[in-house]
Amino acid sequence: MKTKKILARLKSIMNADRRAQAAQSDAIKELLGKLKQKERELKQKLEHTSDDKERDKLAIKLAVCHAQRKKGLAILKEIKASN
């Protein structure tokens, strides 16, 4: 059992593709965290803004942020599924 475990670990270390994929999902997760925070801030700003022009701008930013987050989550799902 122990040898098996060691071999599995060694395999994962040697598997460059998997390591690259793990690094990719880590980076996407980091960005998703930032986007979530930004989305929250934008929503708050939108609630406290009455100027129509400013509201339009914020709505655009919010929509884009949300779409990017959705896209990121879909990519993460894809990576997980491929593993």
Added chain:
Amino acid sequence: MLRKTFLPTILALLAYGFWLSPNFKVIAAGLSLFLFGMLSLEEGFTAFSGGTLEKILRKSTDRLWKSIGLGIVSTAVMQSSSLVSLITISFLSAGLINLAAGIGIIFGANLGTTTGAWLIAGLGLKVNIASYAMPLLVFGVILIFQRAKPLRGIGHGLAGLGLLFLGIHYMKEGFDAFSQSINLAEYAVSGYRGLFLFTAIGIMATVVLQSSHATLVLIITALSAGQITYENAMALAIGANVGTTVTAMLGAMSANIEGKRLAVAHLIFNMVTGLLAIALISQLIWAVDWISLEVGIRDHNYTLKLALFHTLFNLLGLLVMAPFINRMVPFLERVVQAPSADRTQPRYLNPASMEVPAAAVESVRKELIRLYENAFRLIAHGLSLHRGAIKSDQDLATVVAQSRRLMPLDIDEYYDRHIKHLHSAIIEFISQTQTHKLPQRESDQLYALREASRNMVEAVKDMKHLHKNLSRYIAGDNTALRAQYDGIRLQLAIILRELSNIQEREPGSDSVLSLDAVQLGLKSANSKREATLDIAIRNGRISPLQATSVMNDNRYAYDISLNLLQMARILFSDEPPALKDAESRLALEDSDLDALLEAQDATQGTMENNQ
């Protein structure tokens, strides 16, 4: 003529020497192996450049003592002050470190390189290092044949070390056998005459060998075999120190102004150190004897005493010169003057940067930022807007409405002088850098930067087309037409302001992903402008002929905006490579943006119907 005959003469002399003396052949072969080992070691370290080496260099130069420490440690580890100098020059040329930090590293490297003498004198001559060389060579060569780059790097390092050891071994053997037939020590010259003579020989030997390290190993092995006197060996070591600056000066010839200043600083340091060593030779000899007694180096162990002398006089130089580093910077700036700042000439692209992949990428990025500044100026003035106003907090619609006076601009001449020339230089630099062995990551980065440069040039070219009608209608009488062109000016001003904001953002704040929102805003504004144009045509306020011009110019403005945004995504992304990749995967496609725009229009339509 001299250059043509130099190499054949040297080769003929060497061949004659080999025929005359088999021992000389062994010494020369040992030296060749040693130099080849250094090349291999350098190759090994450059395999890791593009990551660790650059990161260490960048992060450890914010204080003077750190720069000096870094110079000492990196040279001690790499056993090559030339490699450290070369990397420092390329980093300085790329603007990654400042001149004071560069001088600190070079000064430190001078002390770090003295560890080589200790290794050779302390270990190389006592232990049979040839026995270590064999396994190192075997492991090294096996690793060199591997596909993974880090393994290849380690392979070159191990093989290099093996060759160094083997070289030392052969030189030692050669000198040992040599001493049985001829005694070079009979040609020793004592007193100050000998000091100057052997210092000059040391300088010449280092200039020929292009490595003070190689000269030093030659001196130490010759000293251990009793072929030169301790006194003359000291003079040779001083000469080797001065001679090594020639390598740095040659390296700096292709560097930019900062690299040249650094080479002059190196020359000053080694000259001062050399002169100090000559002037204080008796005191240094006394200090070496005293320290040797204290630490237990035997009185007749001249090789270790020479290593101590080498360290001591370099340390003396460092102690004397270090307090002047900050004062040296203005002095060097005064003595080695930069040609007057010219926006048309490349500032960061120099062959020295090509040697280190990360420095090459950084040089191109910095040059592209200069190109962007020129393009920003051209577009802003083409729109008859001041750059200051665009970058300010003023309401852009008001700025556009109030700036109705046409700015004088020979756009073709400006394009030829400030854009085309720089763009060509960037493309040429990237092409030449690609001929060096580049890691995949840096190669991809350079490819992306070339695209950014192309985007910028495309934007500027479209601006040239747009400028023709814009300058005609900006102050025209037809208010509807003027409003259309004001819309175009406003749209481009918004893009320029957004780019300015993203360029000057705090590190770690908004990423280039926020440019997607700018692009969506652009799409939205564009479709609104098209709608107002239709109304103006229907009302007869704009003739169909004028309308086609506006449509074409709308297209130009839209393309300029897209090219600028695309350029900014590449140029202004300051995230680490993994995050950069993630950013590009999360960025929205044109179809995604269209879908968002449709959804937005639908929501607005419903709201209007409800009202």
